[in-house]
Every structure is written in structure tokens, then in C-alpha cells.
Amino acid sequence: MDQLLQHVVNALVLGGTYALLGIGLTLIFGIMNVVNFTHGALYTFGAYAMYLAAVALGLNFFVALPVALVAGLALGALLEFVLLRPLRRSDIDTTMLVMIGAGIILQSGTLWIFGGVAKAVPTPFPAEPLVIGPVSVSYVRLFVLAAALALIALTYVTINGTKLGRAMRATFQDHDTAALMGVNVSLIYTATFAIGSALASAAGALLGPVYVVFPQMGDLAAVKAFAIVILGGLGSISGATIGGFILAFAEELGAGYISSGYRDAMGFLIIIAVLLVKPTGLFARAERIG
Amino acid sequence: MTRLIAPLFLVVFALVPLWLNDPYLMNALIITGIFTICAMSLNLLLGYTGQLSLGHVAFFGIGAYVSALTALGFDVSLPFGLRITHEGGSPLLGFVLAILITGVTGYLIGRLSFRVRGAYFVIVTISFAEVVRLVALNWVELTQGPLALTSIPNMTLPLPGLGDLTLRTKMQNYYLVLGVAVLSYLVVARLVASRFGRAMRGLKENESLALSLGVNATRTLTIAATVSAAMAGAAGSLYAHYIRIIDPDVFLFSYTVTMVIMVVAGGKGSLAGPLVGGLIFGLLPVALRPVMAPEAQWIVYGGILIAILFVMPNGIVPALANLTARRRPASLTKTPETPAEAGAQS
Amino acid sequence: MQLTRRTTLAAMALALMSSTAFAQDTIKIGINQPLTGPFAASGTYVTNGAKIAADEINAKGGVLGKKIELVVEDNKSNPTEAAAVTEKLITSDKVPVLLGAWGSSLTLAAMPKLEEYSVPMLVETSSSGKITKSGNPYVFRISPPSSVEAQAFEPIAKKLGIKKADFLVINNDWGRGAAVEFSKVLKDNGIEVGLVETMDQSSQDMTAQLAKLKASDADTLMITAAVDQLTLLFKQMAALGIKKKVITTGGSQNPDQLVAQAGSTANGTLHLVAFAPWWPEKSPNPEEANAFITEWKKRGYDFAGTTESFRGYDGIRTIAAAIEAGGAADPASIQKGFWKVNIVGLNGPIKFEKEGPAGKESGQSKPEVYLIEIADGKIKPANP
Structure with missing residues (x-):
């Protein structure tokens, strides 16, 4: 029982992280129909931005976080403007491949600049965990969970409660109609990609200090993000959030009670199962895309 | 012009071992050839049916494991007290089984994943490849997991009246890969030129129209997936018996990425596209290696990929075809895929 | 001519x-x-x-x-x-x-x-x-190879007073090999071997495995992983409040990096290393x-x-x-x-x-x- 409680707490903490990873990707995927293979690289970028701000520049931890987020926003806007805008009319394979190329460049560039040795980012939180009965959890993880939920809520409000969000939703439904109704679709695409990138970067900045920072850290994160998106359905923020928690629970309980070797397979097995039952994801709100 | 590419390739590549003595370059060509076969098989799905599979490496890896295990033998216990023991066999049998088993797997995966399209299909295929990788990693009794299958024998061909020929040298393996590549090319060419190929392209251009004309979408796509998987399995078998050691790294996602790059940059939906793309992106790392630092090689690789797609978003071969078509308006604007051409190559 | x-x-x-x-x-x-x-x-x-x-x-x-x-x-x-x-x-x-x-x-x-x-x-x-x-x-x-490392560990194992050990190893030949060879040595010396858990070499979050190990009654945890994953493991073990004797093997631990990056969570851990650069005077x-x-x-x-x-x-x-x-x-x-x-x-x-x-x-x-x-x-x- 104690073990189960600990697993549940772990999954809740991990789920927030996964949700944050997923929502950035689901936005870009859903609205732009771009398989964003720079998602992992942007996650890594955020972690290194955090490292530079907090360690090299010596900024306060809580100041460095928004710096990394804004850096991700800027890089995302730049990537969209330079690489995706000229290819607006191309199909999903071409843009995906361009994103793969950009991902390779970003990752190799990181390796070249920083080397392969992992970096640690110190946190202002105590190393001693919070212990409640049989369960214990570190303060930094609780902070990350809170920050992730706050960012998810902020994104949700942006999409559902602002003018920009309305335009984004209109573009998601039908970009031609949106354009006819006076929406600046190019601007929406740039904004979408920038927001998605900022979320990936923020995830990296929050998790870099929890884990360690190294050039390949984004690879596994990207795979998880893809799994979360399919669980939640394309373009759905709440779907991605719930998808993140489902994945975290599946992994925790799978590793705890089935086999740790198959921990990373749990998410994918769920995906395959979901597609057998409900091919558009658990929480799809739109028709099939593609 | 594009109709000449394939026969020209064949002549040029049949002659290569006669003047190229450098084993390292021969090795690079053999590996490039194996991945070009994968690229051709992926092209059948991605290029002709428009379905982007990012799990193609799964079939390559399954083919490699089936072939290696057939040759090496295994002893595995299953639930309910079942136990399968297999003494080692001939690599050629492994090659055949690799094709059959990956074909069946492709059929089953096709049945499952063609319930969805587009981005969902992309993710299902990634998921499938990851699950297969993790099974290869964790089913240690069968695959030896991360401990790797080593000492895999070279491919052996029974020659009538001459006994068995074990392909040990670079040149023998080169011609083996070339032979399988030519066969794969012909299979794809035949298939896309048939009624079936028209159904595939119809689905790609306009699925609802094709359906209204009586095309059975799932059946068409599933057959394409089956053939495609079997070809990738054949390539995996060639890889296993050439490199002679495999471990779960044969399921590396970067191999899938390489295949997709070869197809899309070369030109999806054209017979010659994967050949051109395969050659360029197979040999580019070899060309970059002596010139610059390792990290810089990857950066330039990514840069060239982006540059090609910016100049030729549909890939190199279609771009060249358009160029020649503009000069000679009489010729076909689309890549020629007529039965006559397929016949001309045999 | x-x-x-x-x-x-x-x-x-x-x-x-x-x-x-x-x-x-x-x-x-x-x-x-x-x-x-x-x-x-x-x-x-x-x-x-x-x-x-x-x-x-x-x-x-x-x-x-x-x-x-x-x-x-x-x-x-x-x-x-x-x-x-x-x-x-x-x-x-x-x-x-x-x-x-x-x-x-x-x-x-x-x-x-x-x-x-x-x-x-x-x-x-x-x-x-x-x-x-x-x-x-x-x-x-x-x-x-793991077998040689495990043999070298044998005289040490006797002195450490271990009663029961669990394993957490990276899921590759290195980790799996270590689990097999060290288990053998421990069993030969009358030490019980409990769970053998694995983690993917790219995993960053091992809390699920650790929660399971936390609930086990073993007094010692043997870990085989490289320094980056060890850093994460020590931090996550501290977060879960795991207080067992920890021994790492494999020779890729870089203890200095552990001290620098895992901080106080690395305190009390034991490491089998192949080269001890801190005391060059004691090197052979x-x-x-x-x-x-x-x-x-x-x-x-x-x-x-x-x-x-x-x-x-x-x-x-x-x-x-x-x-x-x-x-x-x-x-x-x-x-x-x-x-x-x-x-x-x-x-x-x-x-x-x-x-x-x-x-x-x-x-x-x-x-x-x-x-x-x-x-x-x-x-x-x-x-x-």
C-alpha cells in the first residue's frame, strides 16, 4: 500500500511535466499540421538557456526561468519565419523533414558549443524531501508541478479567452475560411509556433534543474510528447493534459508492478490500444486531420 | 530523361567493383545500397499512397533478427510450458523467412493502423517501432537483448552443381545487394504500373473520389504495406549477414529518419527518387567525414537537407523531370511509370 | 629486353x-x-x-x-x-x-x-x-568485464556486512552483465539477492523503479549506470527518502561530477572504480x-x-x-x-x-x- 501511494504521488508529479511537454506539440501539430521534430531540440534549448542564465550569468533561479521561456519564444518565431513560412504550401512530409534538418542542426550545434558532458543547474530548493507519512516528494518537483499547471492554465486561457486564441481556433477549424474572415493566418502560424516552442523551452528550463542538462536530453522527451499528443488528440490542450497524466500513471504502475524494462513501452502500448478502440485519440474534439 | 535514370544506375553500379578497390568505399556503397532498398520500400507507402510511416525501421530490424536467429538458432520457452528450439540453419532460409515474417507483420500492422490517416498514422507507426525495439531489448531469452547477436554467418547461396557459395568478400556482397535492389525496384515498378498502382495513387490524390469509384482503400493500403514491409525485411536480412552483429540498435529511430530523408529529398512517388536520394544521403556522410569536425558534419548534413527541400520541395527527381519537361513540352510532365518502362528495365 | x-x-x-x-x-x-x-x-x-x-x-x-x-x-x-x-x-x-x-x-x-x-x-x-x-x-x-569486477568485489562484499541486495541497472549489456555477475558473487557469499530492476539508458526519471525498490526489505542497492544517470538517481532517491547502502559499479561513475552535481544526495554512497585520480600517490x-x-x-x-x-x-x-x-x-x-x-x-x-x-x-x-x-x-x- 505504501508503495502504491508513492507510485501515485510520483505519477502526479511526473504527469504535470508530461502534460507541459505535450501541449506545445499538440498546438503546433493541430493548428499547423506540422510534425514538429524540433520539439525535443527546443526542450534542450530551454534547459541550456536556463543553464546559461542561472549558472553563467548568475541570475536568480526565478528570474532565469522566464528568460528561458522568452528565449524559446524568440527561437520558435525565428524558426517559423525562416523555415516554415516559405514552405506553407508544402505537404506534411516536406515540413517534417525540414524540421528534422533543423533539429539535427540544433542538437549538433549544442554538442559543439557545450560539449557532451552533462551540466547541472542548482535550485534554491532544499535537498531534503517533504515527507508525509509513507510518501515523500522533493520540493523542486512540487514547484515544477505547480509551474507546469500554471503554464497549462495560461495557455488554456490564451486559446479560449483571447482574440489571438479565437483566431488560432478559427485557423485550426479551417484556415481558408479563417483567412476569408480577415484572420492574418501567417501571423497566427508564427504565434502558434512561437507559443509551442516557448512551452517546450519552459519544460526544458523547469526540468533541466530537476534532471541534468545534456545535448540529447530532448530525444526521449520528444518521443513522450508524441505519445501524449496522440493520447489526447490533436490540438486539444485539456486532452494533452489528461494524456500526460495517463502516460505518467501507466509508466509508474507498469514499472512498479509489471516490468521496469517495459516502462517506456507502456505509453506506446496504450496508444495502440486507444487506436483500436477510438482512432482519433481519447479526447479528440475535431474531425480527423490529414 | 527520368526513364533513363534507373538503367543508367544499373550499368554504372554493375561496373563499380571493377575499378573501385577501396574496401572502405565499397563498404559505404553496400550500406548505402541496403538503406536504398529500405528507401524504395518506404517510397511505396509514402510516395505512392501518401502514408508517412515513421516506424519503417521496425521491419528492417525484424528482418534482421528473423534472419540472424534462423541462421544462429535459438531456444526459447513460452507461456503454458511451450518451448521452441531451433538449431541454426542456412542464412538463405533466414532471408526468405525474413521476407515472409515481415510481410505478415506489415499486413497486420497495416490492418490496424490504416484505421487512421495523416498525423495519427505517423504516431502509430512510431509507437509500433518503439514497442518492437523494447521487445527486442527485453526479450533476452530470444534476442539476447542488449547482449547482441554476434557471429552471424555471411549469406550463403546454393549454386546448382557447385555447392554452397558463402559471400565473404566485399564484391560478392556488393553484387548481392545490387541484385536485391534491382529486384526490389522491379517489384515496385510492376506494382505501381498495375491497376493496383492506380488505386494507390487515386487514394493519395483524392481518397473520397477513389472510394466512390470503388477502390477498396484498406485492402489497397494493406497490400502496399505488406510488400513494403517485406522489402524492408529483406534489407534487414542483408544487413544482419553483412555486418554480422545486431543488437536493439538496429531499431534506432535515426535509421528511419535516414530512409525518410532519402525518399523525400530524392523525390517521393517517383521510381528513381529513392535511388538518387539514397545515393546522395548515403554517401554524404562519407564525403563530409574527412573535411570537418564530427559535429560540423551533422550540421552541414542538416543544412543540405533543408537547402534541397527549399529549392526542390518535391524532391530532386521530380524537379529534374519538370526541368526537362519544360524544355520538351511533348514529354510527360509526370514521372513515367508505364508498364512499358518497367518492362524495359528487366 | x-x-x-x-x-x-x-x-x-x-x-x-x-x-x-x-x-x-x-x-x-x-x-x-x-x-x-x-x-x-x-x-x-x-x-x-x-x-x-x-x-x-x-x-x-x-x-x-x-x-x-x-x-x-x-x-x-x-x-x-x-x-x-x-x-x-x-x-x-x-x-x-x-x-x-x-x-x-x-x-x-x-x-x-x-x-x-x-x-x-x-x-x-x-x-x-x-x-x-x-x-x-x-x-x-x-x-x-563485469565478471572480473565482480571477482574483485568479492573480498569487499564480505566485509561490508550486506544481508540482502537489490539491483538497479542500465538496460544494456553493461548493466545486465553486472547484475548477473555480481548476483553470483553475492550468492556465493551467502548474501540474498532481491529485485533486479532495469532502466533504459536514456531514461531521466527512475522514480517508478525507485519507489518499488524503496518498498523492498533489502539493506543494500547495487547500481550500474554512468555518471549522468547516477546523478539523477541520487537526487531522486533523496526525494523518495530512500536510505539504503548504495554501491555503484561499472567504472563510469566520475565521483567528482557526482559530488558537484548530485551534491549532498551523494553522501554516504560507495563506488567501485577502476582508477582513483584523487590519490595518484596510491596508484600502482x-x-x-x-x-x-x-x-x-x-x-x-x-x-x-x-x-x-x-x-x-x-x-x-x-x-x-x-x-x-x-x-x-x-x-x-x-x-x-x-x-x-x-x-x-x-x-x-x-x-x-x-x-x-x-x-x-x-x-x-x-x-x-x-x-x-x-x-x-x-x-x-x-x-x-
């Missing part, structure tokens, strides 16, 4: 070609390491260690009167490339001997090529038992150890890397000794030379013993293993 002239010409040309081939003023050594991809950090450390050894040897006049020259190639952490690079080094660069290829799957992929061209390779890091047991007579290994070869560490620092490399880079350093020194002992810089002489090597490396004598099927034995050197402890952010020898 015509014929003889042509023959003489041809003979002269041949002589000229072969003399240029043999009159090289350097002896080339191929370095096959992962410089990009997931293992880039380790491969770069090993390569830098190798460079220090080469410079040191050249400063003393080289080997057989010739300077040694390292030809470094990146195997991209990928087995296909590891095989291709081996081929390139042997056939294009004409190296008579190689150092490589870090991970076991990389080394195993390179091995058929060694056999094909009859060129020996010194294996500096890989731990898979298959490397020396598969009957490849061109393989000489200085890193301890204090003079070389000092020289190596001084030079490493002088070049501005991270001190934490020494527990990996010493393999490259020892590797090149071993190869140089083999060339010297073989008497000529061709593959066959060097292969023979390896069997005569008897030097003192940074972690003990390097001397190859035969392993594998008779007639085709590989060489395995059995280095020493040290147990160290991290206490109050400092590294000290553990004296159980």
Missing part, C-alpha cells in the same frame, strides 16, 4: 611504393570513438586521454625511433558506423592497430572487420563478456598517474573526466608497448607484441591473459578495482 626492362621498371615502382609505405616517419594508431551522439562525452574524454599519452610518448622519442600519430574517427555512437570507421582506418589510413570502440555494441560491430583484415584492436572501455569469449584473436582488452604507477593528471588539468579539461580518460591514456601506452615488444609496426607483429606487454598502468599491471576458444584466444588484462566513499562532499577511500 623489352620485357626485362618493363619488369625492372615495375619492380622499381613496386619497391618505391612499398618503401614509401614502410618509410613513414610515423606509426599510425586508429582511434575509433563516439564523438557525437549519446556517448559523445565519454568518447571525447577517452580520445583526449589518448592524445596526452601519444604526446608524452612522442616527447620521449616515440616508439621504435618513430613518432606515433593518432588518426581519430567518430563512430557516431552507432554500430554500423563503428564497423565502417574500422574499415576506413584499416584500409584508407593503413593503421596497423586500433583503440576502440567505447561501448560493447560498438566494439562488437567493429570486431568482424578486425578479423577480416587481421588487425589488432585494444578495447579500452567495453564490458561485454562476448568480446573476449567469441574467439577473435585480434582483441585485447584492458577494461574489466604514481609517477605516470601524476604526470597524466597534471597534463589533463593543464589542457583545461574537466577533472571529473579522468576516471574515463585514463582508459585512453593507458590504452595508447599499452599499444606503444605492444609495438615496442613486437619489434615492428605491422599488424602481425603488434598482435604478437600484445602478448608480451607487461607494463604498469594507472590502475594496475597490464598483462594479457588468454580467454576464449583455444587457438583463437583474445587477450584480457585484469585491472584492480577500488572502493571509494563519498562523505560530506569529499571522496575518500572506503575501508570496510
Whole structure:
């Protein structure tokens, strides 16, 4: 029982992280129909931005976080403007491949600049965990969970409660109609990609200090993000959030009670199962895309 | 012009071992050839049916494991007290089984994943490849997991009246890969030129129209997936018996990425596209290696990929075809895929 | 006449070609390491260690009167490339001997090529038992396979007072091999073995495995992983409030990096390491150890890397000794030379013993293993 409680707490903490990873990707995927293979690289970028701000520049931890987020926003806007805008009319394979190329460049560039040795980012939180009965959890993880939920809520409000969000939703439904109704679709695409990138970067900045920072850290994160998106359905923020928690629970309980070797397979097995039952994801709100 | 590419390739590549003595370059060509076969098989799905599979490496890896295990033998216990023991066999049998088993797997995966399209299909295929990788990693009794299958024998061909020929040298393996590549090319060419190929392209251009004309979408796509998987399995078998050691790294996602790059940059939906793309992106790392630092090689690789797609978003071969078509308006604007051409190559 | 002239010409040309081939003023050594991809950090450390050894040897006049020259190639952490690079080094660069290829799957992929061209390779890091047991007579290994490490651990295990141990290992040949070999040693000494949990080599979050281990009644946790994952494990163990005796194995722990990055959570952990750079005076070869560490620092490399880079350093020194002992810089002489090597490396004598099927034995050197402890952010020898 104690073990189960600990697993549940772990999954809740991990789920927030996964949700944050997923929502950035689901936005870009859903609205732009771009398989964003720079998602992992942007996650890594955020972690290194955090490292530079907090360690090299010596900024306060809580100041460095928004710096990394804004850096991700800027890089995302730049990537969209330079690489995706000229290819607006191309199909999903071409843009995906361009994103793969950009991902390779970003990752190799990181390796070249920083080397392969992992970096640690110190946190202002105590190393001693919070212990409640049989369960214990570190303060930094609780902070990350809170920050992730706050960012998810902020994104949700942006999409559902602002003018920009309305335009984004209109573009998601039908970009031609949106354009006819006076929406600046190019601007929406740039904004979408920038927001998605900022979320990936923020995830990296929050998790870099929890884990360690190294050039390949984004690879596994990207795979998880893809799994979360399919669980939640394309373009759905709440779907991605719930998808993140489902994945975290599946992994925790799978590793705890089935086999740790198959921990990373749990998410994918769920995906395959979901597609057998409900091919558009658990929480799809739109028709099939593609 | 594009109709000449394939026969020209064949002549040029049949002659290569006669003047190229450098084993390292021969090795690079053999590996490039194996991945070009994968690229051709992926092209059948991605290029002709428009379905982007990012799990193609799964079939390559399954083919490699089936072939290696057939040759090496295994002893595995299953639930309910079942136990399968297999003494080692001939690599050629492994090659055949690799094709059959990956074909069946492709059929089953096709049945499952063609319930969805587009981005969902992309993710299902990634998921499938990851699950297969993790099974290869964790089913240690069968695959030896991360401990790797080593000492895999070279491919052996029974020659009538001459006994068995074990392909040990670079040149023998080169011609083996070339032979399988030519066969794969012909299979794809035949298939896309048939009624079936028209159904595939119809689905790609306009699925609802094709359906209204009586095309059975799932059946068409599933057959394409089956053939495609079997070809990738054949390539995996060639890889296993050439490199002679495999471990779960044969399921590396970067191999899938390489295949997709070869197809899309070369030109999806054209017979010659994967050949051109395969050659360029197979040999580019070899060309970059002596010139610059390792990290810089990857950066330039990514840069060239982006540059090609910016100049030729549909890939190199279609771009060249358009160029020649503009000069000679009489010729076909689309890549020629007529039965006559397929016949001309045999 | 015509014929003889042509023959003489041809003979002269041949002589000229072969003399240029043999009159090289350097002896080339191929370095096959992962410089990009997931293992880039380790491969770069090993390569830098190798460079220090080469410079040191050249400063003393080289080997057989010739300077040694390292030809470094990146195997991209990928087995296909590891095989291709081996081929390139042997056939294009004409190296008579190689150092490589870090991970076991990389080394195993390179091995058929060694056999094909009859060129020996010194294996500096890989731990898979298959490397020396598969009957490849061109393989000489200085890193301890898990079985050797476990044997060296046996006398220590008795003194530590362990009653029951769980394992948490990386899911590759290295981790799985360690779990098997160490379990055997523990059981032989009447110590119970509990859970054996694995983690993917790219995993960053091991809380699920740790929660399960937390609930187990074992008093000791044996971990095999590289430094980055260990850092994460220690932090996550602290977060879960796991207070067991922790012993890490595998020799890629970089305790300094652990102290720097895992901070106080690393306190109280024990580590089996192959080289203890903190006390060069206690090394079996204090003079070389000092020289190596001084030079490493002088070049501005991270001190934490020494527990990996010493393999490259020892590797090149071993190869140089083999060339010297073989008497000529061709593959066959060097292969023979390896069997005569008897030097003192940074972690003990390097001397190859035969392993594998008779007639085709590989060489395995059995280095020493040290147990160290991290206490109050400092590294000290553990004296159980």
C-alpha cells in the first residue's frame, strides 16, 4: 500500500511535466499540421538557456526561468519565419523533414558549443524531501508541478479567452475560411509556433534543474510528447493534459508492478490500444486531420 | 530523361567493383545500397499512397533478427510450458523467412493502423517501432537483448552443381545487394504500373473520389504495406549477414529518419527518387567525414537537407523531370511509370 | 629486353611504393570513438586521454625511433558506423592497430572487420563478456568485464556486512552483465539477492523503479549506470527518502561530477572504480598517474573526466608497448607484441591473459578495482 501511494504521488508529479511537454506539440501539430521534430531540440534549448542564465550569468533561479521561456519564444518565431513560412504550401512530409534538418542542426550545434558532458543547474530548493507519512516528494518537483499547471492554465486561457486564441481556433477549424474572415493566418502560424516552442523551452528550463542538462536530453522527451499528443488528440490542450497524466500513471504502475524494462513501452502500448478502440485519440474534439 | 535514370544506375553500379578497390568505399556503397532498398520500400507507402510511416525501421530490424536467429538458432520457452528450439540453419532460409515474417507483420500492422490517416498514422507507426525495439531489448531469452547477436554467418547461396557459395568478400556482397535492389525496384515498378498502382495513387490524390469509384482503400493500403514491409525485411536480412552483429540498435529511430530523408529529398512517388536520394544521403556522410569536425558534419548534413527541400520541395527527381519537361513540352510532365518502362528495365 | 626492362621498371615502382609505405616517419594508431551522439562525452574524454599519452610518448622519442600519430574517427555512437570507421582506418589510413570502440555494441560491430583484415584492436572501455569469449584473436582488452569486477568485489562484499541486495541497472549489456555477475558473487557469499530492476539508458526519471525498490526489505542497492544517470538517481532517491547502502559499479561513475552535481544526495554512497585520480600517490604507477593528471588539468579539461580518460591514456601506452615488444609496426607483429606487454598502468599491471576458444584466444588484462566513499562532499577511500 505504501508503495502504491508513492507510485501515485510520483505519477502526479511526473504527469504535470508530461502534460507541459505535450501541449506545445499538440498546438503546433493541430493548428499547423506540422510534425514538429524540433520539439525535443527546443526542450534542450530551454534547459541550456536556463543553464546559461542561472549558472553563467548568475541570475536568480526565478528570474532565469522566464528568460528561458522568452528565449524559446524568440527561437520558435525565428524558426517559423525562416523555415516554415516559405514552405506553407508544402505537404506534411516536406515540413517534417525540414524540421528534422533543423533539429539535427540544433542538437549538433549544442554538442559543439557545450560539449557532451552533462551540466547541472542548482535550485534554491532544499535537498531534503517533504515527507508525509509513507510518501515523500522533493520540493523542486512540487514547484515544477505547480509551474507546469500554471503554464497549462495560461495557455488554456490564451486559446479560449483571447482574440489571438479565437483566431488560432478559427485557423485550426479551417484556415481558408479563417483567412476569408480577415484572420492574418501567417501571423497566427508564427504565434502558434512561437507559443509551442516557448512551452517546450519552459519544460526544458523547469526540468533541466530537476534532471541534468545534456545535448540529447530532448530525444526521449520528444518521443513522450508524441505519445501524449496522440493520447489526447490533436490540438486539444485539456486532452494533452489528461494524456500526460495517463502516460505518467501507466509508466509508474507498469514499472512498479509489471516490468521496469517495459516502462517506456507502456505509453506506446496504450496508444495502440486507444487506436483500436477510438482512432482519433481519447479526447479528440475535431474531425480527423490529414 | 527520368526513364533513363534507373538503367543508367544499373550499368554504372554493375561496373563499380571493377575499378573501385577501396574496401572502405565499397563498404559505404553496400550500406548505402541496403538503406536504398529500405528507401524504395518506404517510397511505396509514402510516395505512392501518401502514408508517412515513421516506424519503417521496425521491419528492417525484424528482418534482421528473423534472419540472424534462423541462421544462429535459438531456444526459447513460452507461456503454458511451450518451448521452441531451433538449431541454426542456412542464412538463405533466414532471408526468405525474413521476407515472409515481415510481410505478415506489415499486413497486420497495416490492418490496424490504416484505421487512421495523416498525423495519427505517423504516431502509430512510431509507437509500433518503439514497442518492437523494447521487445527486442527485453526479450533476452530470444534476442539476447542488449547482449547482441554476434557471429552471424555471411549469406550463403546454393549454386546448382557447385555447392554452397558463402559471400565473404566485399564484391560478392556488393553484387548481392545490387541484385536485391534491382529486384526490389522491379517489384515496385510492376506494382505501381498495375491497376493496383492506380488505386494507390487515386487514394493519395483524392481518397473520397477513389472510394466512390470503388477502390477498396484498406485492402489497397494493406497490400502496399505488406510488400513494403517485406522489402524492408529483406534489407534487414542483408544487413544482419553483412555486418554480422545486431543488437536493439538496429531499431534506432535515426535509421528511419535516414530512409525518410532519402525518399523525400530524392523525390517521393517517383521510381528513381529513392535511388538518387539514397545515393546522395548515403554517401554524404562519407564525403563530409574527412573535411570537418564530427559535429560540423551533422550540421552541414542538416543544412543540405533543408537547402534541397527549399529549392526542390518535391524532391530532386521530380524537379529534374519538370526541368526537362519544360524544355520538351511533348514529354510527360509526370514521372513515367508505364508498364512499358518497367518492362524495359528487366 | 623489352620485357626485362618493363619488369625492372615495375619492380622499381613496386619497391618505391612499398618503401614509401614502410618509410613513414610515423606509426599510425586508429582511434575509433563516439564523438557525437549519446556517448559523445565519454568518447571525447577517452580520445583526449589518448592524445596526452601519444604526446608524452612522442616527447620521449616515440616508439621504435618513430613518432606515433593518432588518426581519430567518430563512430557516431552507432554500430554500423563503428564497423565502417574500422574499415576506413584499416584500409584508407593503413593503421596497423586500433583503440576502440567505447561501448560493447560498438566494439562488437567493429570486431568482424578486425578479423577480416587481421588487425589488432585494444578495447579500452567495453564490458561485454562476448568480446573476449567469441574467439577473435585480434582483441585485447584492458577494461574489466563485469565478471572480473565482480571477482574483485568479492573480498569487499564480505566485509561490508550486506544481508540482502537489490539491483538497479542500465538496460544494456553493461548493466545486465553486472547484475548477473555480481548476483553470483553475492550468492556465493551467502548474501540474498532481491529485485533486479532495469532502466533504459536514456531514461531521466527512475522514480517508478525507485519507489518499488524503496518498498523492498533489502539493506543494500547495487547500481550500474554512468555518471549522468547516477546523478539523477541520487537526487531522486533523496526525494523518495530512500536510505539504503548504495554501491555503484561499472567504472563510469566520475565521483567528482557526482559530488558537484548530485551534491549532498551523494553522501554516504560507495563506488567501485577502476582508477582513483584523487590519490595518484596510491596508484600502482604514481609517477605516470601524476604526470597524466597534471597534463589533463593543464589542457583545461574537466577533472571529473579522468576516471574515463585514463582508459585512453593507458590504452595508447599499452599499444606503444605492444609495438615496442613486437619489434615492428605491422599488424602481425603488434598482435604478437600484445602478448608480451607487461607494463604498469594507472590502475594496475597490464598483462594479457588468454580467454576464449583455444587457438583463437583474445587477450584480457585484469585491472584492480577500488572502493571509494563519498562523505560530506569529499571522496575518500572506503575501508570496510
